[in-house]
Amino acid sequence: MKNFGKKTDIISNLKLKATYGLVGNDAIGDANDRFFYLDRVSMDKNLGNDFGESGGGNSSGITFNRFANTSITWEKRQKRILGLNLGYLMKWNFSLTCSENIEVAF
Numbered sequence: 879m880k881n882f883g884k885k886t887d888i889i890s891n892l893k894l895k896a897t898y899g900l901v902g903n904d905a906i907g908d909a910n911d912r913f914f915y916l917d918r919v920s921m922d923k924n925l926g927n928d929f930g931e932s933g934g935g936n937s938s939g940i941t942f943n944r945f946a947n948t949s950i951t952w953e954k955r956q957k958r959i960l961g962l963n964l965g966y967l968m969k970w971n972f973s974l975t976c977s978e979n980i981e982v983a984f
Contacts, residue, residue, distance in 0.1 A: 891965025898959075900982075902952035918944040956980045 907982045922967040 889965065891963060891969045891971065893961075893963040895961040895963070896959070897957075899957045900954060902954050902959055914944075914947045914950045917942060917946045936960060954982050956982050 919940045919942055922941045923941075957977065957979055959975065959977045961973065964972045964974075966972065
């Protein structure tokens with residue numbers, strides 16, 4: 879294993895950390911009114927029709943309560959984290975972390 883720089887007792891620990899990710903949230907609307915990308919339909923006997931010679935058969939009709947929204951997507955955020963850990967003189971440890979959340983539209 880090769881040494882990286884000269885050995886010193888002044889800096890006992892040095893780490894640079896970076897992460898990047900894309901996170902999402904599908905919890906839009908309340909629990910009873912979700913899945914906007916799907917049609918919401920309900921069966922309705924009042925909209926049905928009679929069929930057969932004597933009209934003895936009956937079928938229910940459907941009502942569209944909401945049409946699907948095919949343009950809807952999850953809420954998306956880019957997340958970036960940059961961090962630095964530094965140990966000094968084998969006594970003190972310092973940690974610095976910066977993060978950024980950006981809402982993005984895809």
